[in-house]
Amino acid sequence: MSSQAASTLIARLQSIPTLPTVALRVMEITANPKSSANDLMDIISPDVSLTTKILKIANSPFYGLTREISSLQHAVTVLGFKEIRNLVISTVAFDSFKNLGKNNKFDINKFWRHSFYCALAAKTIAVDMKIESSELFVAGLVHDIGKLAMYITFPGEFMMQAEIMNPLKIKYTAFEAEKDVFGMTHDEVGMKLLKKWMFPESLLTAVGYHHHPQEADKKSNFPMIVHVADILTHVYEMQDEAEEGEPFEADLFYGDAIKLSKTFGMEWDVSDLSRFQQTMAENIEKEADTIKLFF
Numbered sequence: 001m002s003s004q005a006a007s008t009l010i011a012r013l014q015s016i017p018t019l020p021t022v023a024l025r026v027m028e029i030t031a032n033p034k035s036s037a038n039d040l041m042d043i044i045s046p047d048v049s050l051t052t053k054i055l056k057i058a059n060s061p062f063y064g065l066t067r068e069i070s071s072l073q074h075a076v077t078v079l080g081f082k083e084i085r086n087l088v089i090s091t092v093a094f095d096s097f098k099n100l101g102k103n104n105k106f107d108i109n110k111f112w113r114h115s116f117y118c119a120l121a122a123k124t125i126a127v128d129m130k131i132e133s134s135e136l137f138v139a140g141l142v143h144d145i146g147k148l149a150m151y152i153t154f155p156g157e158f159m160m161q162a163e164i165m166n167p168l169k170i171k172y173t174a175f176e177a178e179k180d181v182f183g184m185t186h187d188e189v190g191m192k193l194l195k196k197w198m199f200p201e202s203l204l205t206a207v208g209y210h211h212h213p214q215e216a217d218k219k220s221n222f223p224m225i226v227h228v229a230d231i232l233t234h235v236y237e238m239q240d241e242a243e244e245g246e247p248f249e250a251d252l253f254y255g256d257a258i259k260l261s262k263t264f265g266m267e268w269d270v271s272d273l274s275r276f277q278q279t280m281a282e283n284i285e286k287e288a289d290t291i292k293l294f295f
Contacts, residue, residue: 005154006183010192012153016096019197022047023092027198030085037076040084045072053293054087062290086138089199094141094295097148105159106151114233115141116291121229121236121280128276129225129266139206139226141294142199146190146207150182157181187211214260224264228257232277236284250277 122140126133191208213223
């Protein structure tokens with residue numbers, strides 16, 4: 001079935017609607033160095049819902065600003081073009097799948113939580129590395145979006161595979177089983193979907209290679225960072241689900257990632273990943289209400 005399923009997946013990706021015009025225009029404007037703040041506001045401001053969401057997130061603990069952001073113009077001035085772009089494309093991308101919440105078979109809230117936690121983990125690593133964290137947050141946020149496309153295409157098979165893998169406590173390797181069932185993995189599907197949506201190349205690479213960053217161009221460390229962020233997130237979730245008193249050795253999940261990260265020039269050890277894990281957990285607690293604003 002896998003080759004037929006892969007063909008069907010690719011064909012049905014074309015039926016998933018493109019992003020709303022506002023998101024596409026925001027990406028165009030923010031990519032053009034000649035664009036002004038007024039150009040950006042002219043596109044966003046007619047969309048009252050999107051404007052409201054941007055202001056709510058801008059005023060949340062997520063940014064930790066010391067004064068209130070009172071208008072879209074103020075938000076653009078304080079946050080900057082790239083931050084506004086990332087807010088727009090991340091919220092609009094998930095809005096494209098909001099109707100999935102009406103189907104009890106797929107736990108969309110659990111999916112969004114995992115995505116948000118991974119985004120916080122990627123941001124945690126970026127801050128530690130002193131590199132721009134905004135785009136890595138988005139990369140973490142959309143890293144599994146291919147799963148939504150796979151569920152829409154083959155809901156029965158997708159849920160059956162998820163139910164088989166779930167008790168095995170190896171969710172972070174579930175992508176290996178996807179190849180057998182669907183002929184493609186969710187990272188491949190996600191990359192194709194984001195390409196259709198005309199996402200920036202850095203995000204395409206991060207999503208498309210987050211399970212096998214060694215195959216990506218070493219010029220970008222995004223795939224490696226999202227790979228580690230995803231592992232940190234799964235470890236956090238497994239710790240949270242573990243029964244009280246049940247031993248759980250998080251270090252056991254770090255070894256391969258540490259070896260792989262060294263090929264990207266990242267000299268991490270177990271103490272570094274443990275530190276990332278702790279900071280991520282603290283950020284998750286701090287941002288408990290922010291996830292509701294994104295989704």
